[in-house]
Amino acid sequence: ATVSEPAQKCCTEHIQPFLASILEELMGPVSSGFTEVRALFDKEVNEIIQDFQKTNDITKLKENVDQLMNLPFNSVKMEPCYLKVNLLQELLQDLKCRFKIYHIDFVIQRTQNFMQELMENAVYTFEQLFSPSHQADSAKVATNIEKVRLRVLK
Numbered sequence: 001a002t003v004s005e006p007a008q009k010c011c012t013e014h015i016q017p018f019l020a021s022i023l024e025e026l027m028g029p030v031s032s033g034f035t036e037v038r039a040l041f042d043k044e045v046n047e048i049i050q051d052f053q054k055t056n057d058i059t060k061l062k063e064n065v066d067q068l069m070n071l072p073f074n075s076v077k078m079e080p081c082y083l084k085v086n087l088l089q090e091l092l093q094d095l096k097c098r099f100k101i102y103h104i105d106f107v108i109q110r111t112q113n114f115m116q117e118l119m120e121n122a123v124y125t126f127e128q129l130f131s132p133s134h135q136a137d138s139a140k141v142a143t144n145i146e147k148v149r150l151r152v153l154k
Contacts, residue, residue, distance in 0.1 A: 041153070042153060052064075052145070053142050068123050129151060130144060
């Protein structure tokens with residue numbers, strides 16, 4: 001009871017007025033990181049479609065889908081996504097001084113973990129909705145991949 005009133009006053013006067021602008025500032029790099037994850041998934045699936053249209057090879061298609069399943073764990077391909085979030089390091093330095101925010105690396109790491117999890121969910125959903133082994137008509141495979149890609153991106 002003794003601490004409650006001064007703590008509420010401090011939050012109301014010194015923190016709450018800045019929350020909207022802080023959130024907006026932080027969401028820039030976070031949003032661009034997640035947008036990059038989406039673009040990477042889209043690019044990889046488009047490459048699978050193009051490769052299949054050239055070769056019409058179901059075995060190669062299965063290999064490509066298997067490779068897609070490893071995408072969240074491919075640090076080279078995921079790196080551009082993670083780099084977008086590294087901009088938080090600079091933004092959070094200012095907040096660290098003003099609001100005594102510590103563990104900046106933890107915030108960045110957790111955001112990158114969520115990005116990897118999002119990619120895992122995207123490729124898993126893609127695999128569940130599109131199974132190359134169930135594709136009997138090779139003429140419709142590219143169309144089916146495209147439909148699944150659009151469904152996952154929604």
